[in-house]
Amino acid sequence: MSWNIADRALVSWLGTPDTDIGWCGYETASTPDAVWLLHAMYEHDSAPSELTYNDVRQHRLAAGSKEPFSLPGLAEIDANSVEIGSSVGRSQHPGPGWRRLRWAELADRLGEQPVPEGMLPCYRCLPGATTNGSWPVSIRPPAEGSLDRESWHALLEVLTACSPRGADTPCVAYFGPGASGEFDTGITVSGPLGSAAELYDHPGGQGSPSNLWAADRSWITWSDWDLWGTKVTGPPEVVAAVLGSSELEGLRLSWG
Template sequence: MRWPLAASGTTDWLRELCGDGLTGFMPPPMPDAAWVLNAMYEHEDGPAGMSYQEYRRARIADGSVRPHTVNGVDLEAGSTVTGGGLGRAEHPGPGWRRLRWAELARRTGDPVVPDGLLPSHRCFPSAKKDGSRPLGIVPPTEGSLDRETWTRLIGILTEHSPAGPETRCLAYYSPLTLGTTEFEKLHVRAGNLGDAGILYDNPETGFSPSDFRAEDRSWCLCTDYDLWATKVAGSPLLVEALVSDVEIEAVRPP
């Protein structure tokens, strides 16, 4: 009730600016921008020596799980279990702590985001073993902010919006996040920034909004379906608040 459907035409200016929006409308700096990085977690006992791929093979070997087969053919024989997934995520629970991207970068020697790349599964290649990540690390998910980062980000946006929680906003969901093929009839909802918390548990989808923006276009964010981060475009003051915040982790694009 607090986020009724809005006309899909409200995305026309983003479509003209960014393309079809199938994975999300990625905004340019408006005039500044930052990447808000999705959270990853590490077990408090430290990095495990086993990778996700090795763990999967061990479970198949001891009969704990069955391989995915069709007509006797193992469909996973030529693939690698890398770890990670799609959609919403939150703190895994007791025994886990948040692993900052900057900490993993210092440990591996890899940059937080390599030049020429977007924040994605291609980051931190040195942390992988034969293409698979350590079992003791829960990597960021693609296509959605994690719950804790979403909550803090909404708080920062509220602090930097003139109307505060009464700021009128639009939330766009990519067809990929809705499991629909209606690529022309775009799914947009309208509501107040102060009510944005409930969007995270939208029963229509397992993702946070693909794009979320103020109606006055003072800021806009995009969580691309294929990425590990959300691009937030807006004023230099907003971007500075993001990169200096101690709860979320954000970096400026190169």
């Protein structure tokens, strides 16, 4: 692997363990410009749209094929909880029969905004697609906490094209405790932009890093462990390139 463990001090411009450990990654500002990348969702035309992930879960509980929690007090919570259908961490195209479903397409179908005003991309978005909070099994909702693999690669292509040193651009990546399990300091690594694709499978993370930035701090990404979107902050040309990529779904949020 081209990325090596680096000094935690490289992250200090974002926060330190004494002030903010960046549990879900460090929230980034919106200057000079910023865009949100919406994590990919997929649709299967032949899957039953009236059946939700929670329906499937309840059927399994009733049939005894899914064991409820055995710890005292948790069995009742498990039985009454709702299975949303979203995964956490790494995700990618599900395979044959599935097609990419853009947030904008689904929002038009529902007559909603992709991301309601004042909200960030998360499981509360596009409520019209769900039944009691659960998605239909015909749709794979976005993964929480990480870009999908295909969008991560596409983003890196954009960042490489927009960086003066291209693939040789020195970068730093941070996996917050929520993603890495290293509760005291998170995991900090450094390496060249040209090999950043391998960060997606880094043993210290579970998908795209919480933050990735050029060493000169000209641009930075933020994949919060609790969100369905990844924020890219940088010069206007970077944001324009992200918005212009046919492989990415970008959205400007004036409030985020």
